[in-house]
Amino acid sequence: MAKKKINKKELANLLKQWSQQFAIFVPSREGDVTKMARWNGEDISFLDWYRNTTISPRDNFQPQVEEMFSFQKDDNSYHLELPATDEQKRVIFAIRPCDARALAIVDKTFKDGYEDPYYLRRRNNTVLVGLSCTNPRESCFCTSLGVSPGESDDVDLMLTEIDDHFLIEEVTRAGSDLVAQVSDLEEATEADEAKAKEVKEASHSKVTRSIDTENIQEKLLSCFEDKEYWEEVAAKCISCGICTLLCPTCYCFDINDEVFRKQGTRFRSCDSCAFSIYTSMPMENPREEKWRRVRQKLCHKYEFYPMNFNVIACTGCGRCIRLCPVNWDITQTLKGLPAKSTA
């Protein structure tokens, strides 16, 4: 299929055309924090500063807080009501390959067995437009987890920066539909495609941090009971929720009720296994001690998730390393796993 391209200057135009039908989300600054937020219809200056967002795009599918339903008591009887949903289709523009993969990973949990209506409604309602990453950060280690910063199969449409243009590659039907909606795209040449390939390879080689995922499940299982090791790596962890709440693959949540002026609401909100109350029951808490929580976080990502879904629940986006207040580095911890004979 002939590929298309678009001049960077025409990007606002492209987004405008899509916005006829879609709500467009682009990398945005809100206060001093970056996330995927509603495009204002003009500004594409994010191209200048955007490397990746602090709040991962998982937030656009599993928001930090959402209303599950409301309840009201009339005549001594409860009535439940689901919140109104916005049916407008959405485009998330410029999602990075690591974050797109993360959504594919989280999908597995929310689709598994019981379908999660809140997440899947948004997921089915959204088209992902990927933007290849040309400038990975020092904290990135995506290439160890089968993600290449320049490429993605987890988006619907993929854009790659080639000089003053973006090469447009259609990955899914939904992506092709997006392209079909736009009138004035240029045809890409073979030279453009060659250039894009070069760009992708170049960004791939810029990722220097790495982990060794070979036999990682076995390694983790063999040191599961090594309390001393876990205590040592957990020592400087402060049990805050940064690494998990900002992680694109950490989906754990909490459910809470509130009654405010007789109107009841059940909320769900993101939760973190780093918090001691996360597993705390009135009589006991299986993960009261910090090292057990640190172990859970690591094992969930690299041991349990692969056992259940055949994929590691990490894409190497590096948020947890970069934003950790004490520089607790998951790649170092994995490197330091005690080598133990399986005998």
Place this chain on the structure above:
Amino acid sequence: MEQKLQSEAKALLEQGKVDYIIGFEPGSLKFTTTPLITKEKDDVDRLVINPFIVNNLANFLTELKGRVGIVVKGCDSRSVVSLIQDNKASREDVVIIGVPCLGIIDVSKIEALLSKDRDELDDITRDGNSVAVTVDGEKRELPANQVLFDNCLGCELSTPQEYDILLDEPTSPPADKEASYTGIDELRKMTAQERWQFWKEQFSHCIRCYACRNVCPACFCERCFVEETEPQWTLPIPRWQDNLMFQVVRNIHVAGRCTDCGECERACPVNIPLRRLTREMYDIVDDLFHFKSGMDKDASPLMTHYEQEEAEDLIR
């Protein structure tokens, strides 16, 4: 300083004077350090002192059992003293290794000044009152007071007063009182509604990761009020109302313990300017009760002490 630190730390462990050493080792990213908490004398060779030793290690003091040798800057030493005042640590069980501090470099200020990302900076070195930054092979000199953390510019104790080992001669960062009140003066000039609006907006970004609370040596409650379920004071969900309530109560609870070390603001992943709260509280406590946290280990904690006549103008 580093060599002295390493040999002192090694001696402390070897002689059995401490069970643990808490210090800094190089971090895994450029311009970072990370806490080193160890019992092994061989590990102390990794200890460093540089202008990036951001963390307030006093935070780990309450977690460890046994005697602890702890590396502290001036502000951190105040947190240690404050913990001693509150009986959360015992003076006999802590060996305070004092670092005379010239101020800690805020890399995000360099990023803003040079319009560069920290990944693109090749090197940052401190030389007295200037900081040399190498970018694209080119060396740029920046005045230290433009790139230090705001709280360092308003530092009131750069060299620990309470110590067992002092690694060097006393020193202090360049003071810039005005800069240390960046944002705070503006807030003070606003109307009440504007201020509330400002904080409401700020706390709408909060994700309730509790990093501010968990890095704070003054936040040592076994169970934080936000985790109480009966009564449930506030829901553990990140709505601005609950976020704001959490932070206001947290600030009031640590009044008289907070030393304006700035850790909460540094830890915040969504960059809420929390120091504009902590510094104000620090000043309120000072204005009303002439109390400065963590200066004197023998002083009573703020909330257990009183004078016959004080603050009466606030009461009917």
Place this chain on the structure above:
Amino acid sequence: MPVTDISHRKKFLNQDNVYLPHIAVIEKIIEETPAVRTYHFNFKDEKLREEFTFEPGQFGECSVFGVGEATFCISSSPTRRDHLEFAVQRVGKVTNALDRLGVGAEIGFRGPYGNSFPLDFLQGKNLVFVAGGIGLAPLRSLIWNVIDNRDKYQKIDIVYGARTPTDLCFKYDLDAWGADKTVNMVTTVDRGDENWKGKVGLVPVILEKVAPSASNAVAIVCGPPIMIRFTFPALERLGFTPEQMITTLEKRMKCGIGKCGRCNIGNLYVCRDGPVFSYAQIKDFVSSEY
């Protein structure tokens, strides 16, 4: 291990939204002990009330609206269907709120969730039930189920203990099982009182004294973690293999359907892969996290 297939379990959930509870009404409250109450309840929706079925060992998420949800095993037997029961110990936010509700009050219920006791596996075997405190609640569902199909099973031993005589739950059942000549019912307490005539001693200790044979037997265990920790080794000493030991676990849960993340033991979620496990399944993790 492949993730358990749960498609057959979805029948009675709200079809559009698995998190939406059904409204149920409390019909009766029984004071079991000073801290434990049994609630009898029924769905408000008549059709659901008629059709609702479950397997022994399954649980539900119960809502006290405005306070929250908590997880309770259904303690009544599927063979006795005129209402559902669960037993609640007052320990936390939701259970205290439940305690303030009276007969006629509305609660929310979604379920049944989780797997169940493997009835096919148990048939034709000698069954040894070991329970402590409120841990009898989930076993009770199975015990009545077994008694109501008595000819399908061999010998039945029940070892049940509580801290004191007043802490014994389901005393009316204990009496009924004690009177049943086809059941060997042993009740014990940690500390007796002047009226107590039964055994005194910890459940694992008494279990070893009762010494049921491991031959063609399965032990089904539920109780506080400390009891479970000592019961497995006791059973091992009696010759039971990990495959012959079954337990049902309790963890903090929110969603009940394997999504919210907190109830895992290793890669298994107590809510969707359990709550019923064989000791063989969980022994790698159980010493450490349960």
Place this chain on the structure above:
Amino acid sequence: MEGMKQEEEWEPKLLGFLCRWCSYAGADLAGTSRKKYPANIRIIRVPCSGRIDPLFVIKALRLGFDGVLVSGCHPGDCHYQTGNYRARRRTAITKTFLEYMGVEPERLQASWVSASEGEKFAQVVTEVTKGLKEVGPNKLFTEQEQERGTKAAV
């Protein structure tokens, strides 16, 4: 419901935390001696003004009370010797800090009322209520109801 009413009908809701030994007895006295004071106050009796956690104050504002009154024994008269001195420190800090956050100072008031000061209690409640009427309803946490829970929902 409150929102439905006309503006002029609005009456401030005041929550009082009163120490049981002095101020609560003072309030009682005001009642039994038929001193007139506004019915806007709801009272929570506490064992000592030292029991009042600033958390209570903020929770009250969060719940929509328009003002909070903290009241205890006069300095030197505390049944537990020093409880009211601590309350004084806490209240002073809370009041000043809340003002910096943007809470009108009228919304947190403190007073010393002894068991014999029924008259003073009535006067304090009257004044505080008057002050609250001037600053108006507490909309700190409650404005823009539609935001609830939908912050990030899209």
